[in-house]
Each structure stands twice: as structure tokens, then as C-alpha cells.
Amino acid sequence: MAIHFDADDSKYRSAAGEILRRHDNGEAEANITSAVRDLLLLTGLVRSEEMREENPPSDGSRRAVDLTALDTFIEFKRRVGTASGGAPNPQYVEQLDDYLAQSAKQGKVRMGVLTDGKHWLLRWPGAGDVRLTRPYAFTLDEPDNWIGLYEWLRDSALVSLDGISPDREGIEEHFGPGSPSYQRDIAALKTLYQDNSEMETIRVKRRLWYDLLRTALGEIAYTTEGMDSPIHHDTEEMDDLFIRHTYLSAVIGMVVQASFGIDIRRLAETDPADLLQGRELYRATGLQGVLESDFFAWPNEVGGEPLLQTLARRVARFDWADAPPDTAATLYESVIPPEERRQLGEYYTPAWLARAMIRELVDDPLNQRVLDPACGSGTFVAEAVTHFIATAREAKWEPWDLLNRLREAVTGIDVHPVAVHLARAAWTLAARPAISDASEAGHDASLSIPVYLGDALQLRFRTGDMFAQHNITVQVEDEENTELVFPVSLVERAETFDALMGDVSASIEKGGDPYLALDDNGIIDLAERQVMGDTIAAMSRLHDKGRNHIWAYYARNMVRPVVLSRSKVDVVIGNPPWINYNQTADILRDELKNLSRNSYGIWAGGHYATQQDVAGLFFSRCVDLYLEDGGVIGFVLPHSALQAGQYSKWRSGQWKARKMGPSVQVDFTLKPAWDLEQLKPNSFFPIPASVAFARKLSPDTSGKPLAGTVERWLGSAGAANVRRELVGITHKGAEGTSPYGALARNGATIFPRVLFFVEETQNTAIVRAAPTVTVNPRKGSLDKAPWKDLDLTTITGQTVEAKHLFNVHLGETIAPYVTLEPLKVLLPLKQGDAAIPANDRGPGGIRLGGLERRMRERWQTVSRLWEENKALANRLNLLERLDYMGNLSSQLAWQSNPQNRPVRVAYSSSGQPTAAILDGDDDLVENVLFWVPCRSIEEAKYLLAIVNSRALYESVSGLMPKGQFGARHLHKHLWNLSIPEFDPTEESHIVIAEAGASAAVGAKAKLDHLREQRGDELTVAMVRRELRAWLRTSGEGQAVESAVGKLLESE
Known part of the structure; x- marks a missing residue:
């Protein structure tokens, strides 16, 4: 209902004042109930017929809820709290929660409010701990704040506003995670899923959903902390994503129906299951393929209709008449937050870029067929549809001709099971003007939405496997190796095939005769009828085993890319x-x-x-x-x-x-x-x-x-x-073109850091074992789960032989021309070892006899921690991780025999190039650095000058992969510049080396001064910032830029 009133009218303030007066006087609950009822009626939040007093929370219950308004239970107390404040009495909360639980058991999902007139608390089934902040609670502290109570009841407790604008703000407020209604609905869906997740039909849907999601997003389909801690398909986190995807698909389907004039309020009361199936939409509009019994229709099979009714009433409060094509994408972005979309690798193309690309490539839209084979949220298909309609209208096409051509003009494919919902909605909403024009002109506007769930690369179903002469085969992968076979000639008639599969599925569901669908859809070819007859029989058998509810949808969609590849298109576009x-x-x-x-x-x-x-x-x-x-x-x-x-x-x-x-x-x-x-x-x-x-x-x-x-x-x-x-x-x-490309090596992958990096601590024993060190794990801000959360008690305060302790340089110990204090690591080798004591059969890949006694115990402990906590897909033992690509062994080999290259330069692998000479021959280099062995100190200074120069950074930036904040990964990209090997007889090389030597002396002096000034507060970020500022203005820095600039320009 649309509510219009004069907010300055004193009667509203008076009504709120009466509620507070009865609260302050400690009047009976019935009196407070009456005052609140008056306010609800006065403001128009609820009509009289939409309220009931003393209503049982469930059939057969002897208890009664004080007031039921719309779908909300309101329970009144003289005092909600145990004290003068608003903290609620746990018994009262438990009472209301019990009422809500009783109602939920009978399928009615409601909100609940606990109040004494002044303090208002919002509850719902599964709400968990009490929260006293908005929107979960409200305090009416004075009569003038009546408008605040009105808005809280309207938006959070009763959700009684109608005609809400479907802009991004409104959608996020009512359908996003911050909405109590969303939290209630997700909790109800979760309960439904948990109670029925072992049903065969749900297991099949969940498995197919996960397989397709994995195809779309890769092994990182759900990773909370990076590549080393993936969350796998059988975890609670993936179940949670499946539940939210179900919620999204339901809401999106209802939005599309409402946008085409379907009264989803009425449909929710008469046939709530159809909210997910679209039969009424098809009957009323002829639109097919917008809603189908897919992975997310499972609530219909487990008694979820009351939840769907609640959702429909909420969706119906919006004005979807002019919903823009990106409405579904906005819903998705509201439910799946940005950080989670980043972790999932989901980035959708902005409309301005899609529009520019469509205008660039689709220059004859009335005669070109357009395909987006990775259509995602549907941005490209919506822009292509809009472009087609605008061009056809300019050309004065008749509505029927326009719509008939549009059926084949723009097609989308995506293997992501939710993206297809978004793209179908986008196509349909973009095409709505053409559909409406055709309908108003008296034409049949029926069409099947040409956006398909499918593998555009055709890897899941290779062409050779799918085609046996004239048929396409989809494997069900059940115990009987069931196959669903479809005639290519029929599949190529997309409208007919889609309608046939929809009719067959619906007939099987209703217990009718599915073979009649062949007659209803004009299948007269004997070969087609025979093949489809066998397939219908197979689908009927699957239905009898509780597995049919998805296969008609799945097969109809997955065969589409193969057929499209036979007919070809004029334009392929997308992201x-x-x-x-x-x-x-x-x-x-x-x-x-x-x-x-x-x-x-x-x-x-x-x-x-x-x-x-x-x-x-x-x-x-x-x-x-x-x-x-x-x-x-x-x-x-x-x-x-x-x-x-x-x-x-x-x-x-x-x-x-x-x-x-x-x-x-x-x-x-x-x-x-x-x-x-x-x-x-x-x-x-x-x-x-x-x-x-x-x-x-x-x-x-x-x-x-x-x-x-x-x-x-x-x-x-x-x-x-x-x-x-x-x-x-x-x-x-x-x-690369520089000879240094072959010499540069990546440092060792010393990971997980908490198992290797240590800080020395005091040994409190009266007698200290020599030569040993006592250490604690070194934890850092960049540590990732699960490693940052491990219980490391067993390696804390541990005493280990000192010969296993090494200095290591990494990004935080390197600045332009200088090194800072190296970090310490404990490794499964001894100082001076030329090789790692490896043994494939030993713990973590190490021969324990090659370690000292205390280090043996530590190695076995950290190896066990690695095996217990590494990603399930990671098959490396701890040594294989440590010496990945031989990046530790190569350093040991250099240390034991540097040959004619006794000096090392280390440089950063990312960000602005930063290099320094390593002073300690026994120091190791970690993976975030590269190291280059040099023939002389002069050659090392030559490289220092080049790598630390702005001239090099400007030259190499164009070759570096880019991040959100600019050129990101240096790696070996700098050696793709023509940087010649140092020649001690070449004058320009000598000039560069001398400039590098002078800059190194100046940088060391600057670092010493910074240490005197800042002491322990000095960080590598400060050092780098100060040194780069000094290099920009100093004579030493300018000499480097001049010499290196000439070299790079000449090469």
C-alpha cells in the first residue's frame, strides 16, 4: 500500500506519546498492545483486516501471540528488559523464538518483534544471539521520534511499503545481507537444505551445480585465503553459496515475472511452486526458458512453498514495471559482496564498455547474428538486444518481424549456473519493448529465451563423443550409465526442442503421458520420434528414482553450444x-x-x-x-x-x-x-x-x-x-634478449612462513646446550589461513642446533642499493651443506640422519603440521614445497662452488625495481626476490645502477603484468630489454658501474642517518621512500639516470 501523510500532523506524535505514557506507567500489556495497534492503523502501516490479536503461533497450540500484523508476530511485555535499560529478558526472547519456530515448522516463515512500547527487538527463526543495534532493534525514546519507529517498522519489521523503486540502493536495502528479511529467508532456506540435503534429487542438483561452478571458476571456485587454502565442494561454505544462489535465482525469477505483469502476490497464494517454474508466465506471455526447474528449484520438492510466498510478497512491494536490464546483476552484487566476488574471480563487464564494443563490431545488427559465449551477467547480450531493437525501430520494422528476427539475432552461453539466470533476465528485460510491441499489435509474442547453460569450449562434451552420426548424447553418470540421446535435426530447431523438453518434463512431473508431447510439438519424423521415445523412457526411469528433476533442463542447455557451432554466427563478443x-x-x-x-x-x-x-x-x-x-x-x-x-x-x-x-x-x-x-x-x-x-x-x-x-x-x-x-x-x-635473463634465479619458496621463520628468544635454563638457539615462530601480517591460526605451541620456545639457522633476505630486507637486517629461518640442512639431505621415504622428504638430533624432532613436527593443514589438492611434501623448482638447491650449489661469479645481486620480483648486493655468501634468498651471480663487484654495481634507476622502471613498465595500482610483477621481464652483459672495457659500462658505486655509498650513509633518527621505528617502507626521494634529487642519483638512460636508448 502506498502511504501518504503529513509528518507534521501532531496526531502521530500524540499516538507515540500515548505508547510511551503507558510504558512509563507500567500499564498492562494489553494496554500497550492497544496503543501500538492504534499507531499501526493511524500511519497506514497495516490495515485492520491485516491484524489479529491473541493468534496461536501454530495450529493446535494453546499459546497465543499478542498481535499478528501482516507476517509479523508482535509480543508485548510491561518491561522487555530485566533492568531499566533495553537488554531483553532471555526468557522473553526464548518465548518469542519458540513462537516463530512453531510457525516455521508448519511452513510459515515470519518476523517477530518483542516490545514494551519503548524498546523494540527484531527476531526471526534462526536469528541467533540478540543484537541491540539497528536494524535489529529500535528505541522509542521520545514522542518526536515516532517517524523513526514508523520507518523501522516499515522497512525492517513489517516491510509494508509498496511501490519501492528498484534502484541499487533499494535492492541492497531490502534484498542484501544487511536486511533482516534477507537473514530470515537465508536462515529458513538453510534449514530446508540441511533437513533434506540427503535426498537424491537435491544431491544430484548440488553435485551438478558444483561441477559447473568449478568449470566456470576453476579450482579456486571458493577460496577464502588464497591458493593454499581452498574450500572444497563438500564443505559448509560451499553449501552456504549454494543456498544463496538458490535465493538469488528465486528472487530474480519473481522479478522478471512481476516486470511482465504477473501478479506474483496472487500466484504465491494459489500456486507458490510456480514461482520457480514459470508456467503462469508462459501461459500469459508465451515466454519460455526464463524460469525452469533447474538446480535451484529444489525448495518446491521439500515443502519450501511458504518461504516462496514470503519472498514473493516482499518482491511484490517493488515497482518492477520499468526494471532496467541490469536488475538481476544488481541483485547478485547485493547478495554476493565485492570481496567474495573477487575471491570467486567474478568480474562483470561495465555497461559502458560493452556498449562501446557492440557499437564497434555490430555495425549491421539487422543482418548479423551475435553470440556471447561467456555471457556472465548478460551485459553484452542486453546491449546487443537494445542495439538491435533501436535499429529495427529506426528502419520501421513491423513488431512481429522485429521480434521474429530477434529470436536468433542475439544468443548467450555461460557455464556458470547463476550467471545464466542473470543473463536470461537481462536478455528478457532488454527485449521487453519488442515483446510488448508485438503483443499489442495482436501477434503471438511467444519465444524461447536464447541464453543457455553450456560449455562454450565444448570440453565437458567433446564433439566426437556427442555426435554419433545424427544424434547428440549426454551422459547422466549414474549406476546404469544412462544416456540421454537427442536428434541433431531436432536440437537445431531451438524453439521446438525447448518447448518439447519443457512439455516432457512437466508431463513426467504430473504423472501424465509424456509421449503426447511429441504430437503436441509436431514431431512427425519417424527417426526423431524413435530416438526421443527412448530418451523419454530414460527420463521417466530417472524420475522414478528421484533423479529426473534436473535432466530435461540440463540436457536441453548443454547440447546448445554444439548446435551453435554447426550454424556459425557473424559476431562473437564478450569477456x-x-x-x-x-x-x-x-x-x-x-x-x-x-x-x-x-x-x-x-x-x-x-x-x-x-x-x-x-x-x-x-x-x-x-x-x-x-x-x-x-x-x-x-x-x-x-x-x-x-x-x-x-x-x-x-x-x-x-x-x-x-x-x-x-x-x-x-x-x-x-x-x-x-x-x-x-x-x-x-x-x-x-x-x-x-x-x-x-x-x-x-x-x-x-x-x-x-x-x-x-x-x-x-x-x-x-x-x-x-x-x-x-x-x-x-x-x-x-x-628475453639480455644475457642476464639466463642467470637470474628465483629465490626459495620458504612457505608456510610460520613453520620456518623464527625469532631468537632467551633460553631460561641455568645451563645452555651449546651450540644451540632458542626460538619462537615468527608471525607476520601477511600470513594466511590456516597457517596464521595454527596452534604452534610445540615449536614455541624450542631449542635447536644453531647450525640449522640461516639468514634469509626477502622483500622486507631490500631497499635501493642497501640491505637491511636479514630474517632467520630454521631449515632441514646444515650450514655449509652443498645439498639438502633428501629422502623420498623420510618425513617430509628428508633423511633424518642428515639433521642434528633436536632439529630432527622439529622437522617431524612441522612436516606433520604441513600435511594436516595443506590444501587437499596439494600433493607436495614439505621439502618439495621448500625446494620448489630447485630454487633452494640452486643457491646451495652456488655457495659450494660460485665458479667465476662470486658476487650476488638480489632484486625484488614485484613493484618498483629494487636491488642490492648481498654481503653474506651464506645468506639465502626467499621467493619474493631474484638473484643474479656476477663476475666482479664492478659488474654488481653496474647492475645495481640499472635495476634501481627510474629509466629502467619506465622502460620495463610496459612489459610487466598490470595490477589495479599499476605495473605489478617484475620477475624476469626487465631482461627482455636489451641490457648487455657488463664489459669492463666498455666506457659506458664503466660509467654506469662508477655511478652505481657512488649511489651505493650515498645510500649507505643515508641509511645510517635514518637509523640514528628513527631507531627501532624504522621500516623498510620508510627506507625505500627516503632513499628514492634522495636519488631523485641527489647528484649521485642523477648521474645514474643519465648513464642508464643513454644505455637503454642506445640499445
């Missing part, structure tokens, strides 16, 4: 996954690498192997599978695609791995790529982005590389006045 190969689901990883290496020849090996992401392969695969010869493609890609080494073979535009194999050729000169790195703020993706365009060529034509110039965008992201300029790009090849 593919950016996950690395080593993050992809293990069941697909080998197939992805095989495609990259053996089908398209774009795999970059060596030290680029682990850095490669799937985006380049996705681009190539979609060109191959879906694009017509002469068709065009535009994808959002990581900025590194423009120049990084792992993309070097992909940028060639010639994708052919074997002489006799398939050839895919593209012309990257179609349009200059877009460089989006300089847009501000650059936070629309986790790392800076680019857009690459290409035209597909015939296989016998040579592709043209992505080279030369790109179009750099400058200005504010999304602004109309963004400037574009053509700039040259520097390509980083697969191998």
Missing part, C-alpha cells in the same frame, strides 16, 4: 574467463593444455607456462567453433595480451599446431586493439584490461598479427569525453 591454467578444474586442465598446445599451437612453455591464462585459448576456440569465415570477434582480455610473452604465439594470428592439423587464421589488423590501462579509476577489473578485435580468415589465408599500434583510452572510465590516441606497443617475446 572470457581470465583464470590461469593451473587454477582450472583438474578434470579439464589437461584438455585445455592439449587444445592450446596441440590444436592451436599457442601454448608458451618455459617460465611462462604457469602464468598463462585461459583467455587467449577461449578467444581462439570461439573463433574456430562459432565464427563464420569473414566474421568478427571482440573480447575483453587482460592487458598483458597486448605484449606479454605468454600471448606471443596467440598474437601471431596463425593458430596451427601440426602440419596436417586444423588451421585457424585471423586478421588482427581489422581494428586497433583498445588499451584501457590509463582509464581512471582503473578498478572495473582486478587488473588493467584491453580489448582485441579480429576477423576470421579462410584456413588457406595467412593470419595477420596483433602488432604496431593500439588505441589507448585516456580519461575517466565510462565518461562520454574519453580521449583515444594511437600509440605503439612493445612486444615481449617468449625469451
Whole structure:
């Protein structure tokens, strides 16, 4: 109901004052109830017929709730608290919670309010501990605050406002995690799931949902603390995500129905199960495929209809008549917070970028078929639909012709089970003007929404497996190895196939004759009828075993990419996954690498192997599978695609791995790529982005590389006045050009740090064992779970032989030209050892006889902690983790035999290049640093000057992968510059070395001065900041910049 009143009218203040007077006088509960009832009626929050007094909380109960208003129980007391304050009496809270629990057991999910007129407390089933802050509580401290009570009741306790605007603020307030209604609904869904999670139908849905999520997001599909602590599919956290996805899909479906005029309030009362199935929507509008019995329809099967009714009443309070196409995406972003989306790797394309790409590539929308094979939240499909409708209207197309062509003009695919809901809603809401026009013109506006759940790369169902002559086969993977087989000729008739599968599924559910669906949908071909007859029989058997509720939906969608690859499109556009190969689901990883290496020849090996992401392969695969010869493609890609080494073979535009194999050729000169790195703020993706365009060529034509110039965008992201300029790009090849690239080595992976890094502490024993040290684990702010939370009592205050203690340098001990105090680590080797005492069968991979007695005990303890707490997918023992890629062994080998390179320079692997000479030959280098052995101190000073210079940073920034805050990972990228090996006879090299020596002396003096000034307060951040400021203005720093600048320019 829309409520309009004069807030200055004194009657409202008087009504609130009467409530407080009765509270202050300690009047009977019935009197307070009466005063509150008067206020509810006076403000229009509740009508008289929507309130009941002394209402039993459940059928058969002998108790009675003081007042029931809408869906809310209100229980009154003379004094809510045990004292004068508002802290509630636990017995009163328990009483209200019991009423709510009784109601929930009978399927009615309600809110509850405990009040004495002054203090108001909000409760719901599963609310947990009492919270006394808004929106969970409210205090009416004076009559003038009646408007505050009114708003609290309206927005949190009763949710009685109608006609709410569906903007981002309103959606977040009413459907996001901060809303008590959301918390109530999620708690109710969780209870439903926990009570029924062992049902076969729910187990199947949950398993398929997880498998698809893993395909979409990789092994990091749910990781709270980084790559070393993944949360696996059978955990409570994944169950929680499944529940929230269920909530989202339900709300999104109701929103779409309401936006097309379906009275979801009435539907909630007459047929609540249909809120998730869309039968009424189909009957009223002809729209099919918007709502289906998919992974998230399980509440219908376990008595969740009362919860759906509650949800529908809340959704119905919004005005969805003009809901924008991105409404579903807004709902998703409201429920899944930004940090969690970041952990899941979910980043959706901003509308301004999708719009620009659509306008760039779709230049003849009435004659082009557009496909987004990774449609995510539906931004691209919505923009493409909007573009098509606008162009058709300008061309004066008749409504029926427009809608009929739109059916095939824009298609989306995504393997993410919730993203498909978002994209379908986006397509449908964007197409609403065309659907309405056709309907108003007297035409049948029926259509099946062409957005499908599917694997665009076709890895889960390879073409060779799916096609047996003229049929497509989907494996159910049950005990009987059931197969669902579909005729290709039928699947290609998308509208007919979708309608048939919907009718078959509905008939099986109702116990009808599903074979009649063949007649109802005009299936007259005998071969098609025979194949579908066997499939219908198989689906009926699955239904009898409680497993059918998903397969019609699953199969109908998963076959769609294969069919699309046979018909081809004119434009492929979108934003593919950016996950690395080593993050992809293990069941697909080998197939992805095989495609990259053996089908398209774009795999970059060596030290680029682990850095490669799937985006380049996705681009190539979609060109191959879906694009017509002469068709065009535009994808959002990581900025590194423009120049990084792992993309070097992909940028060639010639994708052919074997002489006799398939050839895919593209012309990257179609349009200059877009460089989006300089847009501000650059936070629309986790790392800076680019857009690459290409035209597909015939296989016998040579592709043209992505080279030369790109179009750099400058200005504010999304602004109309963004400037574009053509700039040259520097390509980083697969191998570096400087000889130092072959010498630079990464430091050792000394992880988990709490098991190795230590701080010396006092040995309180009267007699101290010599030579030993007593240590505690060193904990840092960057430690990740589960390691930061471990009980380390067994290695705290531990005495260990000193010969196992080593100095280690890492990022926090390196500043320009200087080293700070190294950290200490205990390692399973002794000082002076040329090799690690390894034994595959020993604890943690170590031969215990190679360790001193006390260190043996410690090693066994930390190895056990590693095995008990490492990620389940991690198969490395502790030594294999410590000496990963031989990065510890290589340092020991140098220490035992430096040959003719006795001096080492260490430099940072990320951020602004920072280098220093390592003074201690026995010091080790940790993984965040690289080290380079040098022939002489002069060569070391030469490298110091180059690496620490601004000239190098400016030159190498274009080759470094970008983060949200600029160039991020240095690694070996600097050696892709033409930095020559030091030549003691070359005058320019001598000048650089001397400049580096002078800068090192000045930096050391500056560091000594800082230590005198700051003492223990001095941090590496302070040192770096002060030294860089000094280098910018000092003669020593300017000499370095001059000499290094000339070298880099000449090379």
C-alpha cells in the first residue's frame, strides 16, 4: 500500500506519546498492545483486516501471540528488559523464538518483534544471539521520534511499503545481507537444505551445480585465503553459496515475472511452486526458458512453498514495471559482496564498455547474428538486444518481424549456473519493448529465451563423443550409465526442442503421458520420434528414482553450444574467463593444455607456462567453433595480451599446431586493439584490461598479427569525453634478449612462513646446550589461513642446533642499493651443506640422519603440521614445497662452488625495481626476490645502477603484468630489454658501474642517518621512500639516470 501523510500532523506524535505514557506507567500489556495497534492503523502501516490479536503461533497450540500484523508476530511485555535499560529478558526472547519456530515448522516463515512500547527487538527463526543495534532493534525514546519507529517498522519489521523503486540502493536495502528479511529467508532456506540435503534429487542438483561452478571458476571456485587454502565442494561454505544462489535465482525469477505483469502476490497464494517454474508466465506471455526447474528449484520438492510466498510478497512491494536490464546483476552484487566476488574471480563487464564494443563490431545488427559465449551477467547480450531493437525501430520494422528476427539475432552461453539466470533476465528485460510491441499489435509474442547453460569450449562434451552420426548424447553418470540421446535435426530447431523438453518434463512431473508431447510439438519424423521415445523412457526411469528433476533442463542447455557451432554466427563478443591454467578444474586442465598446445599451437612453455591464462585459448576456440569465415570477434582480455610473452604465439594470428592439423587464421589488423590501462579509476577489473578485435580468415589465408599500434583510452572510465590516441606497443617475446635473463634465479619458496621463520628468544635454563638457539615462530601480517591460526605451541620456545639457522633476505630486507637486517629461518640442512639431505621415504622428504638430533624432532613436527593443514589438492611434501623448482638447491650449489661469479645481486620480483648486493655468501634468498651471480663487484654495481634507476622502471613498465595500482610483477621481464652483459672495457659500462658505486655509498650513509633518527621505528617502507626521494634529487642519483638512460636508448 502506498502511504501518504503529513509528518507534521501532531496526531502521530500524540499516538507515540500515548505508547510511551503507558510504558512509563507500567500499564498492562494489553494496554500497550492497544496503543501500538492504534499507531499501526493511524500511519497506514497495516490495515485492520491485516491484524489479529491473541493468534496461536501454530495450529493446535494453546499459546497465543499478542498481535499478528501482516507476517509479523508482535509480543508485548510491561518491561522487555530485566533492568531499566533495553537488554531483553532471555526468557522473553526464548518465548518469542519458540513462537516463530512453531510457525516455521508448519511452513510459515515470519518476523517477530518483542516490545514494551519503548524498546523494540527484531527476531526471526534462526536469528541467533540478540543484537541491540539497528536494524535489529529500535528505541522509542521520545514522542518526536515516532517517524523513526514508523520507518523501522516499515522497512525492517513489517516491510509494508509498496511501490519501492528498484534502484541499487533499494535492492541492497531490502534484498542484501544487511536486511533482516534477507537473514530470515537465508536462515529458513538453510534449514530446508540441511533437513533434506540427503535426498537424491537435491544431491544430484548440488553435485551438478558444483561441477559447473568449478568449470566456470576453476579450482579456486571458493577460496577464502588464497591458493593454499581452498574450500572444497563438500564443505559448509560451499553449501552456504549454494543456498544463496538458490535465493538469488528465486528472487530474480519473481522479478522478471512481476516486470511482465504477473501478479506474483496472487500466484504465491494459489500456486507458490510456480514461482520457480514459470508456467503462469508462459501461459500469459508465451515466454519460455526464463524460469525452469533447474538446480535451484529444489525448495518446491521439500515443502519450501511458504518461504516462496514470503519472498514473493516482499518482491511484490517493488515497482518492477520499468526494471532496467541490469536488475538481476544488481541483485547478485547485493547478495554476493565485492570481496567474495573477487575471491570467486567474478568480474562483470561495465555497461559502458560493452556498449562501446557492440557499437564497434555490430555495425549491421539487422543482418548479423551475435553470440556471447561467456555471457556472465548478460551485459553484452542486453546491449546487443537494445542495439538491435533501436535499429529495427529506426528502419520501421513491423513488431512481429522485429521480434521474429530477434529470436536468433542475439544468443548467450555461460557455464556458470547463476550467471545464466542473470543473463536470461537481462536478455528478457532488454527485449521487453519488442515483446510488448508485438503483443499489442495482436501477434503471438511467444519465444524461447536464447541464453543457455553450456560449455562454450565444448570440453565437458567433446564433439566426437556427442555426435554419433545424427544424434547428440549426454551422459547422466549414474549406476546404469544412462544416456540421454537427442536428434541433431531436432536440437537445431531451438524453439521446438525447448518447448518439447519443457512439455516432457512437466508431463513426467504430473504423472501424465509424456509421449503426447511429441504430437503436441509436431514431431512427425519417424527417426526423431524413435530416438526421443527412448530418451523419454530414460527420463521417466530417472524420475522414478528421484533423479529426473534436473535432466530435461540440463540436457536441453548443454547440447546448445554444439548446435551453435554447426550454424556459425557473424559476431562473437564478450569477456572470457581470465583464470590461469593451473587454477582450472583438474578434470579439464589437461584438455585445455592439449587444445592450446596441440590444436592451436599457442601454448608458451618455459617460465611462462604457469602464468598463462585461459583467455587467449577461449578467444581462439570461439573463433574456430562459432565464427563464420569473414566474421568478427571482440573480447575483453587482460592487458598483458597486448605484449606479454605468454600471448606471443596467440598474437601471431596463425593458430596451427601440426602440419596436417586444423588451421585457424585471423586478421588482427581489422581494428586497433583498445588499451584501457590509463582509464581512471582503473578498478572495473582486478587488473588493467584491453580489448582485441579480429576477423576470421579462410584456413588457406595467412593470419595477420596483433602488432604496431593500439588505441589507448585516456580519461575517466565510462565518461562520454574519453580521449583515444594511437600509440605503439612493445612486444615481449617468449625469451628475453639480455644475457642476464639466463642467470637470474628465483629465490626459495620458504612457505608456510610460520613453520620456518623464527625469532631468537632467551633460553631460561641455568645451563645452555651449546651450540644451540632458542626460538619462537615468527608471525607476520601477511600470513594466511590456516597457517596464521595454527596452534604452534610445540615449536614455541624450542631449542635447536644453531647450525640449522640461516639468514634469509626477502622483500622486507631490500631497499635501493642497501640491505637491511636479514630474517632467520630454521631449515632441514646444515650450514655449509652443498645439498639438502633428501629422502623420498623420510618425513617430509628428508633423511633424518642428515639433521642434528633436536632439529630432527622439529622437522617431524612441522612436516606433520604441513600435511594436516595443506590444501587437499596439494600433493607436495614439505621439502618439495621448500625446494620448489630447485630454487633452494640452486643457491646451495652456488655457495659450494660460485665458479667465476662470486658476487650476488638480489632484486625484488614485484613493484618498483629494487636491488642490492648481498654481503653474506651464506645468506639465502626467499621467493619474493631474484638473484643474479656476477663476475666482479664492478659488474654488481653496474647492475645495481640499472635495476634501481627510474629509466629502467619506465622502460620495463610496459612489459610487466598490470595490477589495479599499476605495473605489478617484475620477475624476469626487465631482461627482455636489451641490457648487455657488463664489459669492463666498455666506457659506458664503466660509467654506469662508477655511478652505481657512488649511489651505493650515498645510500649507505643515508641509511645510517635514518637509523640514528628513527631507531627501532624504522621500516623498510620508510627506507625505500627516503632513499628514492634522495636519488631523485641527489647528484649521485642523477648521474645514474643519465648513464642508464643513454644505455637503454642506445640499445
